[in-house]
Amino acid sequence: MRLITVENMRELERLAFEGGLSYEKMMQNAGTGLAKIIHTKYGRTESKSIIGLVGSGNNGGDVLVALSYLLGHGWKCSALLVKDRVNDPLVNQFISLGGEMTQTDVLDNAKNLHALLDDKAIILDGVIGTGISLPLRQEVAQFLAKIKTHLGGQIIVAVDCPSGIDCDTGEAAPEVLPARLTVCMEAVKAGLLRLPAFSLCGQILVAPIGVPARLAAKKSESFVIDESWVAELLPVRKADGHKKYFGTVVVVGGCTNYLGAPLFAGTGAYRAGAGLVTMAVPRIVQLTTAVNLPECTWFILDDENGVISEDAATLILEPMKSASCLVVGPGIGREETTRRFLSRWLLQQETGKKNNSFGFVPKTESNSKSITAFPPIVMDADALRWLAEQPNWAENKNLRLVVTPHVGEMAVLTELAPEEIQANRERVASEYAQKWGHVVVLKGALTVVAAPTRQIAIVPVANSALAKAGSGDALSGIIAAFIAQGMAPFEAACAGAWIHARAGEKVAEVQGNEYSLLVRELLNMLPQVFAELNKNTA
Template identity: 30%
Template sequence: MANQREKQHATSLPHSVFTADWVRAAESRAAEQTGTTLYGLMERAGQAAFTLACEQYPQSRRWLVLCGHGNNGGDGYVVARLARTAGLQVTLIAVPGERPLPPEAAQAREAWLETGGEISAPESLWPTGSDLIIDGLLGTGLASAPRAPYEALVEAVNRHHAPVLSLDIPSGLLAETGQAPGSVVRAAHTLTFIALKPGLLTGQARDWVGQLHHSALGLSQWLEKQRVTLERLDAESLTRWLQPRRPCSHKGEHGRLLVVGGDHGFAGAIRMAAESALRSGAGLVRVLTHKENIAPLLTARPELMVQELNDKSLADGEAWADVLVIGPGLGQSEWSKNALAALRKSAKPALWDADALNLLAITPDKRQNRVLTPHPGEAARLLGCRVKEVESDRLLSARKLTECYGGVVVLKGAGTVIADESGELAIADVGNAGMASGGMGDILSGIIGGLLAQKLTPFDAACAGCVVHGHSADLIACRQGTRGLLATDLLPVIAQSVNPELK
């Protein structure tokens, strides 16, 4: 459930994220500088995994440990030894390799054999009654789909009834991107070591990782001194951007936001964007839309100022506003194109979404004071590529978008990526599957626009907005589950998220 995941993240996962390549390169230096060895780190990893397995599955007595021919397998050997020493029944299956095991993994293997443990071949029959599987097959160095015999073992794991604890990363998942090019172990729990890796937080990660845990292996203080280029954002991050208001503040201090969109038949999109901007704390929100939408919007939300979109109201609205949002329900008619062309000339901070992005893909430009919020399909159109290419490396795709279009990019999805042209990167580690429903993007646009109006920088507004959006959905999912969650369900909850001091 979302509440379990959120609580676990809030209490134990760090906010810094490092690439798997960086962790592998820095591991020896970290061990040396902290007075341990690489084998010492492996022992710590195995101990952390054994402790977690016992905490999560205290009744389990028959463990199946799967070890690959690398250091991930070495971690598995340590877990197996500790479990056997504790009196558990352990079956260990190891995959041989063409080259010798890495020294640390070889040492762990010998320690396992010295306890009287045995090693079974990959084609061995699995024992009946195994009630926990430890996945130490493939680690963070994987760059392609698993090959034989790993592929068969991964598929056998997924057919088995026992829960799975994956070491460092579910075997088959790519640590840098979260992509699954082939078979992947579906873990109930994943314990990652030293640092979080991007592939545990975005891409297809949520389908495979299960509940994510982290152990720094005693290197926390060392890691704190390292330069962080990628950040994990969650609900605890909100206090950084959203401080309590000054008691004597007034609506003018909290920003004037102009929201433009709502072609024929799309009044709902512009209403959701505008109301979510109000709920996020914008002082004044004006809507320019089709005349037919005015009465329904004012009836639904009288706090909005709603006018017909025409040349005069657009010029007046742009002059009045501090921040612009264009795109929700905009369409791609001449009416839509004319509105975008007029606002394109504005120097004021802006958020572009939906059909504003599709029109931008046709006539691209680059500017720094703009937030773009594409989903993968819109991102593909902006980059002139396929959706599959966007999703194959979401961090890289977000960077490419900022290079082409400037400003800040919010690449939406499970593990939304926020990037700006200066190189800042973040992953919003909030949200749930219930958000796969119509209108969620309009809500996000309004939240970010409302935060921009409250004078957050574009990057901070994008980060805070994504967290508010996902956290609000998580609060609802905690109460009612994910299926049937509507975009408008978020509207009453947004105010709770943008007031983090109330927690």
């Protein structure tokens, strides 16, 4: 589903009009598409009754077209005019087909209004559209407020957006009717993927209005990740594939204070299809967690008091030889010796400390200078804070990164205030993806994935169940598994973020709350998410 600003949507419609698609035809396409979605989703309900709240603009026209279509498919349809539509052929058509039309004077009598709404299964909200600014005009606010006080469990379907939402900023008037379903015309309006608007939209679907795809692509490089997009993108599982064919993920991290983080990343990688996962960790991590993931192979790194030591910078070269993708950072900590390890390994910096390693690969000059390029790296957690300390790190051509910060880590990387980042998530993620030349996954409610090529994708999930320690570690492993199986980093990040979010949603649905999720439960839900995706492609 494409994501578009209100201004760009107007421009898109203008270009389509100049190309021969009339505004009348666009409205006919929009209303018909809206009706088909309603009929598909709710047409089997016992009470196929619907009332449309018909405003004076294009949204109102879409509602009338939709109602006329539904009349021909066995629905009982009514329309409540917010404002008179004088000599409107859509009104005449609706009435001629047997639709019931009511004027707004019914609002003056609470009993009559209750009777009008009470027997309706669905309320179709087409009062005002995407071009409004807040606050609402008094008469519109009063109309919505009266409707809101007489709701009694009806399904509300919003046309393009719930009336009273600023479709650029995501701000919402207090009178907004919370929708169970929002059907956007041609593309999702950008503000709907911001809070509080998102929480008022319910499920978001798109009805095409006939705009040629080549025009739509010119006006929007942003999109909303959905199930069908992810399903089509998943790596093919060849029947004769072996474990090396499906890639090797090496997880580098862990310390005595964060024993579980590498385990979550490794489990995420296996659950997402990696053929082999190697855990490069301090011995204390292996001793305490290996029993929980016996499928892994283990590579023990030199440590000092349970944290990865600088001396491990040579040892890590051995497992890296076979890595299709690296995960660097889960549970790695911020100790000085670990930071020196990262500098020597990833930036090939000499720190002046003598190497005393007794590991598998003795330290030599050729070892430290032989790396010309790394496999792709998914970087998370305290490795990001180390990265922020490195001057000009983005200029290092040996590194191909997917950085996965939450807002706090993004603030450290960019030196922007968390409040500024949160208020401009898509812009900040895209700006720095382009500046750094690496994929950015800005985690949180409505996770943003941005590519250096200006592409922006948003995961349409805002669920507090995912706000748990270890959740991001699991995500890093999922993304790495997809890269290891041959997906491009941006697509892998998009698919991984969506699947991770969907698993969190499903756990919360099963548990009936957003309090109780544990990350291991999220990981154990991944097979069900993949099963759903497989059905989508069957």
